[in-house]
Amino acid sequence: MMEKMIFGRYIPVDSPLHKMDPRAKLLTIIIFIAVVFLADNTLTYGLLAIFTLAAIWLSNIPIKFLFNGLKFLFWIILFTFFLHIFFTKEGDLLYKFGFIEIYQGGLRQGIFISLRFFFLLLVTSLLTLTTTPIEITDGIESLLKPLKKVGFPVHELSLMISIALRFIPTLMDETDKIMKAQMARGVDFSEGTIKQRAKAVVPLLIPLFINAFKRAEELATAMEARGYRGGEGRTKYRLLKWGMIDNIAILTLFILTILLLLLR
Amino acid sequence: MQIVTKDLEYVYQKGTPFEKRALFHINVTIPSHSYTAVIGHTGSGKSTLLQHLNGLLQPTGGEIRIGDLTVTSEKKGKGLKGIRQKVGIVFQFPEHQLFEETVEKDICFGPMNFGATEEEARQQAKTALKLVGLSEELLNKSPFDLSGGQMRRVAIAGVLAMNPDILVLDEPTAGLDPRGRTEIMEMFYQLYQEKGISIVLVTHSMEEASKYADSIIIMHKGTVYKKGTPKEIFSSPAELIDLGLDVPESVRFQLKLEDKIGKEIAEPSLSIDELVENIFAYIKRVNEK
Numbered sequence: 001m002m003e004k005m006i007f008g009r010y011i012p013v014d015s016p017l018h019k020m021d022p023r024a025k026l027l028t029i030i031i032f033i034a035v036v037f038l039a040d041n042t043l044t045y046g047l048l049a050i051f052t053l054a055a056i057w058l059s060n061i062p063i064k065f066l067f068n069g070l071k072f073l074f075w076i077i078l079f080t081f082f083l084h085i086f087f088t089k090e091g092d093l094l095y096k097f098g099f100i101e102i103y104q105g106g107l108r109q110g111i112f113i114s115l116r117f118f119f120l121l122l123v124t125s126l127l128t129l130t131t132t133p134i135e136i137t138d139g140i141e142s143l144l145k146p147l148k149k150v151g152f153p154v155h156e157l158s159l160m161i162s163i164a165l166r167f168i169p170t171l172m173d174e175t176d177k178i179m180k181a182q183m184a185r186g187v188d189f190s191e192g193t194i195k196q197r198a199k200a201v202v203p204l205l206i207p208l209f210i211n212a213f214k215r216a217e218e219l220a221t222a223m224e225a226r227g228y229r230g231g232e233g234r235t236k237y238r239l240l241k242w243g244m245i246d247n248i249a250i251l252t253l254f255i256l257t258i259l260l261l262l263l264r
Numbered sequence: 265m266q267i268v269t270k271d272l273e274y275v276y277q278k279g280t281p282f283e284k285r286a287l288f289h290i291n292v293t294i295p296s297h298s299y300t301a302v303i304g305h306t307g308s309g310k311s312t313l314l315q316h317l318n319g320l321l322q323p324t325g326g327e328i329r330i331g332d333l334t335v336t337s338e339k340k341g342k343g344l345k346g347i348r349q350k351v352g353i354v355f356q357f358p359e360h361q362l363f364e365e366t367v368e369k370d371i372c373f374g375p376m377n378f379g380a381t382e383e384e385a386r387q388q389a390k391t392a393l394k395l396v397g398l399s400e401e402l403l404n405k406s407p408f409d410l411s412g413g414q415m416r417r418v419a420i421a422g423v424l425a426m427n428p429d430i431l432v433l434d435e436p437t438a439g440l441d442p443r444g445r446t447e448i449m450e451m452f453y454q455l456y457q458e459k460g461i462s463i464v465l466v467t468h469s470m471e472e473a474s475k476y477a478d479s480i481i482i483m484h485k486g487t488v489y490k491k492g493t494p495k496e497i498f499s500s501p502a503e504l505i506d507l508g509l510d511v512p513e514s515v516r517f518q519l520k521l522e523d524k525i526g527k528e529i530a531e532p533s534l535s536i537d538e539l540v541e542n543i544f545a546y547i548k549r550v551n552e553k
Contacts, residue, residue: 011281011282013281061281062280062281064279065279065280065281068279068280174360177355177360178360178361180315180320180355181353181355181358181360181361182361183320183348184318184320184348184352184353184355184423185348185361185373185374185377185422185423185426186345186348186349186373186374186377186378186426187377188345202363203361203363203373206363207360207361207362207363210363210408211360
């Protein structure tokens with residue numbers, strides 16, 4: 001049921017993106033998120049599209065799988081697209097039907113904003129698809145290290161993130177299990193009026209929450225039993241290695257940024 | 265009600281990089297009023313097979329006939345909901361599905377989903393609670409205030425209250441104490457004998473399988489490795505041990521004893537009582553010679 005979801009999922013295949021240092025990936029994505037907003041004409045959007053497609057190609061993740069997994073997010077994009085089309089009233093009037101008026105500016109805005117959304121979604125989902133949760137948090141911890149000096153709890157934060165990421169698949173499995181158990185008791189999750197469907201969620205959510213709380217407590221006990229005492233003096237088993245690929249990635253993004261600034 | 269599978273196949277996450285075949289060409293028949301045990305390693309496809317029995321999973325190949333309803337990879341078949349009432353599944357650790365404020369409401373949940381009135385559902389809840397050996401006082405308690413064993417029973421009662429014709433049990437005794445185990449297994453056996461319902465039991469315990477089931481299906485790597493009566497299945501214990509499966513304690517004891525004395529005592533004994541009888545008969549035979 002939840003099989004198609006690819007949110008927060010890691011796909012263990014071999015690719016240049018998989019080999020990258022998580023810090024480089026995180027930096028690339030942060031910069032990318034910022035520069036996406038620089039684009040404002042066809043050429044610059046084209047550049048972003050090329051970058052996004054290249055990243056997908058380098059990740060070795062089947063495109064069909066990626067798109068299937070993000071299908072339900074496309075509805076949100078479509079929704080924002082229509083919002084822009086119907087409510088931005090700039091430029092020439094293109095089409096008029098009753099109270100519906102579509103302006104050139106609206107169409108342009110709609111397409112651009114949706115594309116922006118689309119690029120952001122694809123690139124950020126590539127991060128979790130090609131990086132294990134542990135790598136991601138190691139990367140975050142390492143990038144935030146300078147903040148330690150001002151007393152920011154870097155280690156605790158990264159621990160929280162890694163626990164959250166770690167339990168996404170577990171919760172998904174459990175959702176699936178409980179859904180099935182309740183379906184066996186006659187619940188219909190896919191049919192009925194909106195009210196009926198909303199009601200059908202209760203027998204799913206309550207057990208899910210109860211189990212999540214129970215698990216959190218067990219985890220805390222297990223960590224304490226194994227002598228966990230926070231990040232002070234703790235060494236790492238996995239060391240991060242910055243390589244050539246990472247230099248290339250950062251350089252590419254640097255060039256992308258300059259091009260975007262020049263062409264906008 | 266009878267369940268027949270024909271070349272049933274199931275592939276998890278078809279069309280993704282996680283694609284995984286779980287079932288290959290399964291042909292089994294679960295006749296009405298039968299007690300079938302399904303045994304096999306973790307990952308042998310037991311649980312997958314079991315979720316087909318009430319249409320929770322749709323086969324990716326072949327077909328399954330549940331009563332009059334046929335489910336294939338193309339069509340789900342109408343009346344699936346009716347089937348779910350007829351085929352009750354008790355999943356592993358069923359206490360995880362409890363959610364209502366009171367035990368009574370939770371047990372009523374199933375019957376009311378299948379169209380019972382509140383009055384009927386309450387009546388069924390009472391009967392079901394009695395069947396699982398809990399007292400009526402618990403009806404108004406929160407299910408979360410109960411002990412683990414009691415929660416398990418309440419969850420089982422929630423399925424029993426639907427009055428299924430076939431009861432599918434996925435390791436119903438996992439994590440219970442020995443006494444709780446026996447009580448629950450005896451309760452199911454009684455249901456089978458007195459109410460005439462069919463039982464499909466997935467278990468790791470060979471003792472349970474040999475004691476209660478009238479036929480056993482051994483699953484191995486997504487296929488049916490062997491099926492037959494407990495006598496047939498346990499008559500070749502070496503084969504089972506090769507598969508990494510266990511044999512009932514009594515069979516194991518007998519094997520060791522026969523090994524020590526270098527002679528065969530009798531056919532494999534499926535229970536302690538039978539074993540005692542067989543050894544007794546053997547000693548008698550030897551003494552008479």
